[in-house]
Amino acid sequence: MPAPPGHSWRWLLANFLKREVSSRYTGSMGGILWALASPLVQLALYALVFGVLLRAPADALGGWRFPAFLAIALWPWLMFGDSVKRAMDCIPANTSLIRKVAFPHELLIVAAVGGTFFIHLLGWAAVLVALRLWGEPVSFAGLLLALPLLAAQFAFTLGVGAFLAALQVVLRDVEQAVGLALTVVFYATPIVYPLALIPAPYRDWLALNPLAYVVTRYRDLLSGAGGWQPGDIGVMVASLATLAAGLWVFRRLSPWFEDLL
Amino acid sequence: MSDVLVRLEGVGKDYPLLASGASRARMLVSLLAGRGAASHATALDGIDLEIRRGDAVGIVGENGAGKSTLIKIIAGVVKPSRGTAVTNGRVGALLELGSGFHPDYTGRENIYLSSALLGLSRRETEDKVEAIVSFADIGAHIDEPIKHYSSGMVVRLGFAVATALSPDLLITDEVLAVGDESFQKKCMRWLERYLGGGGTLLLVSHSMYHVQTLCRRALWIHQGRPRLAGTAFDVAREYLTYHEEKTRVARAAAPAAVSGTQPRLESIWLERASGEGAATFALGEDIVLRGIALEPDDRTPALLFGIVRADGTPVYGSLSIDAGYAATRLAERRYAFAVRFPAAPLLPGKYEIRAHVLEPEGLRLFDTIETAFVVTGETRDFGLVRLAHEWIPGREAP
Numbered sequence: 001m002p003a004p005p006g007h008s009w010r011w012l013l014a015n016f017l018k019r020e021v022s023s024r025y026t027g028s029m030g031g032i033l034w035a036l037a038s039p040l041v042q043l044a045l046y047a048l049v050f051g052v053l054l055r056a057p058a059d060a061l062g063g064w065r066f067p068a069f070l071a072i073a074l075w076p077w078l079m080f081g082d083s084v085k086r087a088m089d090c091i092p093a094n095t096s097l098i099r100k101v102a103f104p105h106e107l108l109i110v111a112a113v114g115g116t117f118f119i120h121l122l123g124w125a126a127v128l129v130a131l132r133l134w135g136e137p138v139s140f141a142g143l144l145l146a147l148p149l150l151a152a153q154f155a156f157t158l159g160v161g162a163f164l165a166a167l168q169v170v171l172r173d174v175e176q177a178v179g180l181a182l183t184v185v186f187y188a189t190p191i192v193y194p195l196a197l198i199p200a201p202y203r204d205w206l207a208l209n210p211l212a213y214v215v216t217r218y219r220d221l222l223s224g225a226g227g228w229q230p231g232d233i234g235v236m237v238a239s240l241a242t243l244a245a246g247l248w249v250f251r252r253l254s255p256w257f258e259d260l261l
Numbered sequence: 262m263s264d265v266l267v268r269l270e271g272v273g274k275d276y277p278l279l280a281s282g283a284s285r286a287r288m289l290v291s292l293l294a295g296r297g298a299a300s301h302a303t304a305l306d307g308i309d310l311e312i313r314r315g316d317a318v319g320i321v322g323e324n325g326a327g328k329s330t331l332i333k334i335i336a337g338v339v340k341p342s343r344g345t346a347v348t349n350g351r352v353g354a355l356l357e358l359g360s361g362f363h364p365d366y367t368g369r370e371n372i373y374l375s376s377a378l379l380g381l382s383r384r385e386t387e388d389k390v391e392a393i394v395s396f397a398d399i400g401a402h403i404d405e406p407i408k409h410y411s412s413g414m415v416v417r418l419g420f421a422v423a424t425a426l427s428p429d430l431l432i433t434d435e436v437l438a439v440g441d442e443s444f445q446k447k448c449m450r451w452l453e454r455y456l457g458g459g460g461t462l463l464l465v466s467h468s469m470y471h472v473q474t475l476c477r478r479a480l481w482i483h484q485g486r487p488r489l490a491g492t493a494f495d496v497a498r499e500y501l502t503y504h505e506e507k508t509r510v511a512r513a514a515a516p517a518a519v520s521g522t523q524p525r526l527e528s529i530w531l532e533r534a535s536g537e538g539a540a541t542f543a544l545g546e547d548i549v550l551r552g553i554a555l556e557p558d559d560r561t562p563a564l565l566f567g568i569v570r571a572d573g574t575p576v577y578g579s580l581s582i583d584a585g586y587a588a589t590r591l592a593e594r595r596y597a598f599a600v601r602f603p604a605a606p607l608l609p610g611k612y613e614i615r616a617h618v619l620e621p622e623g624l625r626l627f628d629t630i631e632t633a634f635v636v637t638g639e640t641r642d643f644g645l646v647r648l649a650h651e652w653i654p655g656r657e658a659p
Contacts, residue, residue: 019363172285
């Protein structure tokens with residue numbers, strides 16, 4: 001939708017983004033610390049179950065101790081998983097606006113995904129610094145190399161989020177299905193276990209999961225081992241294609257949101 | 262920029278029927294294929310409307326007639342199923358209570374949100390925030406979430422935002438009906454100034470008084486289709502007549518009232534001395550009340566008029582047979598009457614004029630119709646009417 005003459009939608013997006021970040025924690029005493037607390041509790045639980053009780057084999061962890069191995073993948077996973085959930089929530093949550101004012105609805109999705117990435121990026125950065133202080137070999141040069149992959153992950157998440165958010169307005173079943181699917185994808189992504197544990201033929205299938213690819217690459221790059229690989233380009237192209245497809249579906253359906261909500 | 266702000270041609274809107282999950286799935290396929298919704302109920306059809314810069318257009322119609330759908334199409338929220346809808350410029354919609362407001366945002370955050378939704382820049386908004394806050398006049402509530410507001414407060418804020426952001430086209434949907442008397446007056450004053458300054462208004466209202474005072478043209482939508490388009494006065498009169506008839510039909514259906522055996526009033530309306538219909542008169546202007554009465558026995562009915570101020574204070578009333586007046590027989594059982602108030606001495610304000618029909622002896626009152634009108638003008642006199650008087654030289658008490 002074109003902005004009125006002489007204006008742009010940039011400020012509206014800024015409004016939505018600010019709101020997305022602030023709304024979750026305003027009114028709570030802990031404020032944005034809760035954004036860190038919830039992943040930290042997950043980290044502690046998974047580290048206990050998979051690192052201590054089930055004992056992930058140390059030699060398959062690429063030189064990381066298990067909590068570090070887990071933490072490096074957990075925050076990027078949350079960027080994806082939470083973003084998808086927020087993207088699906090944001091259309092119903094803004095029904096009152098959608099039913100009365102004309103604006104490009106995809107801004108809501110961009111804000112939901114962008115805000116979630118922002119919050120978890122802060123958490124990730126804090127955790128990486130903590131890991132470094134704890135003596136883990138976190139390479140900040142490697143983090144810079146990982147940024148293009150993170151951008152690709154953002155594009156991929158935005159595409160998936162837009163697709164599911166639009167689909168959900170038409171088909172009420174989507175929300176239920178996605179809740180289940182996210183759990184499956186979590187375990188289909190080598191977050192709580194190293195990919196090496198998966199038998200070879202299945203491992204190749206898992207590698208098709210773009211999230212499996214990027215979290216593995218984050219671990220490689222952050223350990224300071226090597227630079228970009230040809231596969232990175234593939235993931236970026238696939239992410240942009242996902243984004244384009246997701247936005248196409250979203251834009252096809254969004255003029256009808258008012259009818260369907 | 263073009264002078265035409267809105268042009269609708271043959272616009273129609275169907276809403277999809279989404280009872281079952283399966284129908285939603287079919288809908289998804291057909292939307293993705295770019296074919297639009299499959300099964301549907303028609304909410305609006307065949308609407309033509311053109312709004313030019315400086316116009317003031319009223320939309321009237323019963324509940325569920327499709328007025329809100331029409332407004333959503335103009336505001337760009339809803340995609341019309343048929344026809345073309347072109348809008349130019351910035352459309353500031355004040356649809357229901359505070360549209361463009363998010364219930365979880367505070368009043369102040371909503372000011373920023375609505376202005377961003379209207380496409381304003383941050384700087385433009387910041388210049389206006391204080392003016393908005395003071396127009397809304399809701400005190401410290403401005404920093405609380407809107408969901409804790411009363412409906413009147415939401416409207417105050419919504420109106421304040423809409424006025425400050427100076428949209429090219431202002432759409433109000435029943436907004437004037439909410440809010441207390443003094444705020445309504447403030448809104449009316451603002452709207453009159455806005456229109457005087459060349460602003461463009463689309464007013465949806467059940468109040469024919471508002472439609473007639475604020476709008477020049479009006480469109481009556483009936484069951485999703487245009488029923489009458491014309492001057493605000495004509496449309497308002499027809500619309501009121503339609504409602505009169507509807508209530509009369511309802512009355513006739515009740516066993517107690519025997520239709521066609523008692524005198525009744527068909528319609529009344531007000532005119533200027535020139536014969537032009539009007540609902541707003543200047544102080545000291547001639548006012549003519551005209552009406553049509555039906556008398557089942559074809560005897561000349563007696564008539565009574567009464568003028569009351571909007572607050573119900575009686576001003577004056579008089580009976581036709583006391584003046585020896587006989588209504589003009591137009592046809593069998595159909596009589597026309599008229600009363601002229603030369604240089605009507607009513608002071609500025611809102612009034613209602615009522616006409617009653619009685620049987621020829623003037624003893625029993627059968628039917629009543631009333632219509633509102635406004636007297637405008639500036640005077641420092643107070644009271645109800647200007648009494649004939651003169652100031653003369655004084656002297657000592659005898």
